[in-house]
Amino acid sequence: MKVKVLVVDDSSFFRRRLTEILNQDPLIEVVATAEDGLQALAMVKQYQPDVVTMDIEMPKLNGIDAVRHIRQDSNVPVLMFSSLTHEGAKATIEALEAGASDFLPKRFEDIALDKHTAIKTLLDRVKGLATAAISARSRKVVGNSMMAGALKPExxxxxxxxxxxxxxxxxxxxxxxxxxxxxxxxxxxxxxxxxxxxxxxxxxxxxxxxxxxxxxxxxxxxxxxxxxxxxxxxxxxxxxxxxxxxxxxxxxxxxxxxxxxxxxxxxxxxxxxxxxxxxxxxxxxxxxxxxxxxxxxxxxxxxxxxxxxxxxxxxxxxxxxxxxxxxxxxxxxxxxxxxxxxxxxxxxxxxxxxxxx
CATH class of the missing domain: 3.40.50.180 (Methylesterase CheB, C-terminal domain)
Structure with missing residues (x-):
């Protein structure tokens, strides 16, 4: 089963580029895109994605507030994209505190020195977040039987x-x-x-x-x-x-x-x-x-x-x-x-x- 991804960004160029990259992986499918936080909230309910990628600066509803709303109703992991600036760092930390699961720099050259490594990092991060979220949902249904032999809290x-x-x-x-x-x-x-x-x-x-x-x-x-x-x-x-x-x-x-x-x-x-x-x-x-x-x-x-x-x-x-x-x-x-x-x-x-x- 493919990992379903919702891509949220106000830049049509970035939405298209990110969609192309994610769809390269046979285990990932971009099921929808949104250009602002309000659209994202509706599409999370409609498509029930396994992972949401989210920009921070967007019209109508920014990424931080969108994350807060999403986390109120859903446990879908959100991967933030942010700029490597002081303001970008502050906003990203706020997004993590609001409930985002992880983040990556928006410029691929800031992720890794070469393009292929950057793309692999992105794909691995999306699949890793989806796997963790699916595992968490399974635990709620079947308890801890999947982790037999693992240590329990305390x-x-x-x-x-x-x-x-x-x-x-x-x-x-x-x-x-x-x-x-x-x-x-x-x-x-x-x-x-x-x-x-x-x-x-x-x-x-x-x-x-x-x-x-x-x-x-x-x-x-x-x-x-x-x-x-x-x-x-x-x-x-x-x-x-x-x-x-x-x-x-x-x-x-x-x-x-x-x-x-x-x-x-x-x-x-x-x-x-x-x-x-x-x-x-x-x-x-x-x-x-x-x-x-x-x-x-x-x-x-x-x-x-x-x-x-x-x-x-x-x-x-x-x-x-x-x-x-x-x-x-x-x-x-x-x-x-x-x-x-x-x-x-x-x-x-x-x-x-x-x-x-």
Missing amino acids: SVVTKVNKSKQSRPKVLLIGSSTGGPVALQKVLTQLPQDFPAPILLIQHMPSAFTPTFAERLNGLCKVNVVHAENGMKLEPGVAYLAPGGMQMLLQQRADEVYLKIIESAQDISYKPSVDITFGSASRVYQQDALALVLTGMGADGCEGARLLQQAGADIWAQDEQSCVVYGMPRAVVKAGLVDKVFAIDDFSHSLLKEFQCQ
């Missing part, structure tokens, strides 16, 4: 050689699709005097991460900063990895500093959860706690393996609360996870784990 795996005498010295959080909202839910519940530094690795373009850090900082009690090379890690500060770069750790005497480096072209994720987790495993070893949140793909699995080998604990988000159960699924299937939580339940356990008053 379940615990007892692992050998994991008797911890003190609280962790660092909190690591990796996320991708659905991550901006998930991170907000976790971080806003942490106190200003949280006793450890927090490293955030969210898949996001470089034009978006400064705005996202600023947004989180305005919502959270902990201080959220856009990570820069040479910053010393401090408790109660969350460091968001810059888009397009890699975030590593360096230890000098008893202090730990950030090392922000250019990413090799052959690395898929920039920033990469695997790279930061792996670096933390060498510096903090058993004194780290890592969370793997919602996201497409398996980034973070190999880094989690290195952390586990060093004695660190790994917590994962449960399938039911994920936008896309890809990254958490990978670490669960690999047997690397100590605990699994619904996204709303992380904060209570973090406060207990870090012995917050």
Whole structure:
């Protein structure tokens, strides 16, 4: 069965171009197009698409408000297209908070260096969102039987050689699709005097991460900063990895500093959860706690393996609360996870784990 897509954009050229690209894939069919948010609302009801692609700036009803209306009546995932500008980043983050599932830059050359990779990224993203949404609907009908053997929320795996005498010295959080909202839910519940530094690795373009850090900082009690090379890690500060770069750790005497480096072209994720987790495993070893949140793909699995080998604990988000159960699924299937939580339940356990008053 093909993935049914509704394309929404006020540019007839972009609607036509996007339709042609999506219809190249034998597993995708554009069932309708709309030129504004009002048309989109009607067509969602009429065609019941599996995925909606949505522009932000449109007449009559903009993309952000259209997403809000769609999410009130439907769980259809919405993929936003946005410009890589400061205003575009702000609007995209608002769209994600309104209920959009994911986003891509509107210019294909901003998605990837070559056209073929950009098109593949788009097609994979659409199919991934559809698969996740269909799976979520199936779970509501048949319960959890499809995921027999998977960990349930708040379940615990007892692992050998994991008797911890003190609280962790660092909190690591990796996320991708659905991550901006998930991170907000976790971080806003942490106190200003949280006793450890927090490293955030969210898949996001470089034009978006400064705005996202600023947004989180305005919502959270902990201080959220856009990570820069040479910053010393401090408790109660969350460091968001810059888009397009890699975030590593360096230890000098008893202090730990950030090392922000250019990413090799052959690395898929920039920033990469695997790279930061792996670096933390060498510096903090058993004194780290890592969370793997919602996201497409398996980034973070190999880094989690290195952390586990060093004695660190790994917590994962449960399938039911994920936008896309890809990254958490990978670490669960690999047997690397100590605990699994619904996204709303992380904060209570973090406060207990870090012995917050």
